[in-house]
Amino acid sequence: MRSAVRELRQANGLSQEALARALGVSRQTINAIETGRYDPSLRLAVHLARHFGRTVEEMFDVDTE
Amino acid sequence: MRSAVRELRQANGLSQEALARALGVSRQTINAIETGRYDPSLRLAVHLARHFGRTVEEMFDVDTE
């Protein structure tokens, strides 16, 4: 699933680790989502969207791959 | 996680099975989401929200239980 996590994270000057800590997940989880290895859970997706002031639908493209 | 699936499904006069077929999942999956036994995946959550013309954030309350 394509997502805007990487772009938004970088635009905010955050490392994967910093974002992970802010959301209470592991760095590997953020990395896996950014590299498309797996999709976040609904709960994490909502937290990610909130963190960047976006909606879930804006942030995650459910229709890709 | 609390959700508005049951209310919206009933408001649209759909059975759990009819909704399940419309979304390509099993009836038990819809039942489990409505009864709170587990949370939907991000993909299914987006499909459910779309089906009822809502946003994910309107449809699912990530902050409960």
Add this chain to the structure above:
DNA sequence: GCTTTACGGAAAGCCTGCTTGACACGAGGG
């Protein structure tokens, strides 16, 4: 009574989300 429809839920199994811990690499700074 019998049948159908709708719902709740259990069991087993598969795949995926997430964890910790570890290793490797490149870029940059001293």
Add this chain to the structure above:
DNA sequence: CCCTCGTGTCAAGCAGGCTTTCCGTAAAGC
């Protein structure tokens, strides 16, 4: 040179999403 930082990825393990199959129950219609 070395050290640190940021990233990519692997392995093992646990929890949870989803499937199929199955059983129980209650309401509604004939």
